[in-house]
Amino acid sequence: MNIIKARQLVHEYIRRDEEGNVESIQTALDHVDLDVKEGQFIAVLGHNGSGKSTFAKHVNALLAPTEGTLWVDGKDVSKEENILDVRQTAGMVFQNPDNQIIASVVEEDVGFGPENIGVPTEDIWVRVADSLKSVGMLKYRNHSPNKLSGGQKQRVAIAGVMAMEPKCIVLDEPTAMLDPNGRKEVLRAVKELNQKKGITIILITHYMEEVVDADYVYVMDHGEVVMRGTPREIFSQVGTLKEHHLDVPQMTLLADLLRQSGLNIPLGVLTREELVDAVMKIAE
């Protein structure tokens, strides 16, 4: 079943002058069709201004579509009465870890979501402990978020979403402000949630390395979905990606350069191991 289904989704940012006349219209989403099956790990790629964050905000009903429809778990996000349900089904993690932690104690922050949806007190404690454990932050439950590293803060934010027991988590560039270690930490936590708990993940990013393990990749540019496919399919089109101002993972790039200079290396090499295998085969 498709947990997320977008049909001809359009979003326009309309800028008005003081009298309310339309000054300019910027189309952030341009007739987007997109499907996500339950339990999948989806990546949405795009450079700045490609509309990927705008799409993420639609999934969480933070923005309403100008045209077209988006269904989250069968519910239309543009209907007022569905908003709280949609937000509970599809949790969202933002880019800046400091600006999404509300409380001054880790466990209280994780409890914020369940408090809002009216979970009874005893259940909140169970959920908080469970979700902190699932991101490996249980021993920091009584700490102040200000004393944590960026990666740890982001994991707390993920736990905060997990405590609402969502079916799907949208992560809007969760690693953009982190150091390489924090980035690894967060990605590991996200992958574990996907594999162990079967939570659908939509990872919005512009780091190619993070996309390699995804089940399916959408590439966006100028508000349109310009490419779609498995990471292997996407990354075998190095030229097309470059047109959309995107890089490919280093290993894919190296493989591509080797192929161009005449070596017989297959398309769509993603990891170091695959490249080593391919080169070894030629050597034999």
Added chain:
Amino acid sequence: MLRDITIGQYYPADSIIHRLDPRVKLFATLIYVISLFLAKGVFGFGISVLFLAMIIWLSKVPFKFMVKGLKAIMILMIITAAFNALLTPGEVLVSFWIFKITKEGLKNAVMMTARLIFLILGTSIMTLTTTPNQLTDGLEKALRPLNKIKIPVHAIAMMMSIALRFIPILVEETDKIMKAQMARGADFESGNLLKRVKNMIPLLVPLFVSAFRRADDLAMAMEARCYHGGEGRTKMKPLTYARRDYLAYILVIAYLGVTLLLRWV
């Protein structure tokens, strides 16, 4: 240099006072402040001193820590004492130049200073033993009846706790902006007061811009986590009275009764 600021100065310890419900502590502080202005005579004040001493002892907060808070109001105390001593008419004890120190003035000066000291000690024992979060929770619950006259108690409490959470973040940010500007030749440390204040203006603009951006982000993050005001909200750490809280209420009321009694006899 800005990191030294501690707001809401909480002193972590495990004492009966720390464990009391914040509502009890708010109520007790209010009663104590009132009692200071009702107390009369040596006995009246004696009771106030005894009561405060007992609470400080129970709270396990070192007395040295509490005295720190008094330093800040030293000047205020000296001025109050001087005005009271010099300007109260009555029986003259000493007189020099145009000043006369009277018996009544001396008495008033001592009384006022003592009152101020107890006032500060009494209120600081509350902030020292209660975390800012407990305090806002306590306020929210204690003031809930005001909801009836359309005062958004929940929203105010939420704003207070978010403000407290963002103080260290904004302090850090101020530090960062200051350093960035100092690296480009800005001067925050020389010149007279007026000049220093003027130099601060280019600091405030980026700070405000970033604070608004943060507020925007935070509002969106809260909405994304289903925040929709106080309605239908449950609490992870609800405030409930234990037996010690009722006992504390009785004690505080008894204390007020004794103070009032001593006023009439």
